[in-house]
Amino acid sequence: MPSLRDVLTTAVNRLTASHVPSPRLNAELLLMFTLDCDRAYLFAHPERELSMEEQARYDGALAERVRGVPAQYITGHQEFWGMDFVVTPAVLIPRPETEHVIETVLRLRAAGEGARPTQALRIVDVGTGSGCIALALAKELPQAEVEIHATDISSAALEIARVNAARLQLDGRVQFHETDLLQGLEPGSFDFVVSNPPYVGESEEDQVQLEVRKFEPRLAVFAGATGLEVILRLIPQARLVLKPGGWLVMEISGTIADGVRGLFDGWDDVQVTNDLQGIPRVVSARTAC
Numbered sequence: 001m002p003s004l005r006d007v008l009t010t011a012v013n014r015l016t017a018s019h020v021p022s023p024r025l026n027a028e029l030l031l032m033f034t035l036d037c038d039r040a041y042l043f044a045h046p047e048r049e050l051s052m053e054e055q056a057r058y059d060g061a062l063a064e065r066v067r068g069v070p071a072q073y074i075t076g077h078q079e080f081w082g083m084d085f086v087v088t089p090a091v092l093i094p095r096p097e098t099e100h101v102i103e104t105v106l107r108l109r110a111a112g113e114g115a116r117p118t119q120a121l122r123i124v125d126v127g128t129g130s131g132c133i134a135l136a137l138a139k140e141l142p143q144a145e146v147e148i149h150a151t152d153i154s155s156a157a158l159e160i161a162r163v164n165a166a167r168l169q170l171d172g173r174v175q176f177h178e179t180d181l182l183q184g185l186e187p188g189s190f191d192f193v194v195s196n197p198p199y200v201g202e203s204e205e206d207q208v209q210l211e212v213r214k215f216e217p218r219l220a221v222f223a224g225a226t227g228l229e230v231i232l233r234l235i236p237q238a239r240l241v242l243k244p245g246g247w248l249v250m251e252i253s254g255t256i257a258d259g260v261r262g263l264f265d266g267w268d269d270v271q272v273t274n275d276l277q278g279i280p281r282v283v284s285a286r287t288a289c
């Protein structure tokens with residue numbers, strides 16, 4: 001029976017030969033998944049032998065990764081905001097840069113925005129996917145002070161968001177709606193509209209990683225020919241459901257940042273924040289009071 005050290009070395013070589021990025025990281029991650037253990041265990045037990053069944057499962061996981069399937073769809077998990085999210089090919093894999101949306105909302109909230117001494121703060125997350133934004137905000141903001149809604153047009157995505165709410169013991173904290181953007185939500189009733197909408201243009205499809213194009217939901221990634229199509233509809237709908245002085249906080253990309261700025265005519269305090277790589281990542285804007 002091969003040892004854990006031997007199977008890891010073979011796996012790293014196999015992934016390297018197949019041009020899988022970060023081969024060691026992927027090999028370790030998939031072995032941890034196969035053996036249901038943490039990284040410390042891998043290093044503490046290099047002589048541990050794998051059973052035939054474990055080897056077969058590890059081989060299967062490596063074959064999937066070589067085929068281009070993202071590791072998160074193989075393991076079924078992705079961490080976001082320090083929380084463990086279940087992911088399937090029905091939802092976008094949450095990205096670290098999306099945490100800037102959470103940070104922006106919490107910063108505005110800490111500055112007293114959206115404060116209503118006698119009423120709960122109302123937030124809606126548009127295109128919730130795995131539920132990562134809505135559930136991270138539910139974790140951060142006390143139940144007594146906030147009412148959180150989340151929408152998605154994909155029933156399969158909402159199913160995963162509900163699973164995540166239950167697993168994270170946040171069920172009951174978010175009300176999920178299957179709808180197109182903000183259709184059917186009460187006008188003039190929200191303090192914050194937050195969203196990581198689809199914003200990639202079909203014209204830039206060639207520049208999108210093959211793994212994303214092949215395995216992540218097209219509806220979650222691509223917006224239309226230019227990338228602005230969903231945002232173009234979202235901004236006026238957000239204006240309609242926000243209270244006077246309410247905020248829209250939305251993830252964007254460097255490619256569309258200038259185009260997006262031009263769509264906020266008549267809004268106040270329009271601000272674009274860069275991510276850690278200096279790429280425009282979050283736009284926030286306030287409706288007139």
Ligand SMILES: C[S@@+](CC[C@H](N)C(=O)[O-])C[C@H]1O[C@@H](n2cnc3c(N)ncnc32)[C@H](O)[C@@H]1O
Binds near residue numbers: 126131132154182221
């Ligand atoms: C970029 S993903 C974001 C998922 C998640 N919020 C995140 O940050 O990881 C966009 C999400 O918007 C949803 N979506 C696409 N078009 C939509 C529409 N017209 N109305 C509601 N949701 C939509 C997709 O199904 C997908 O879940």
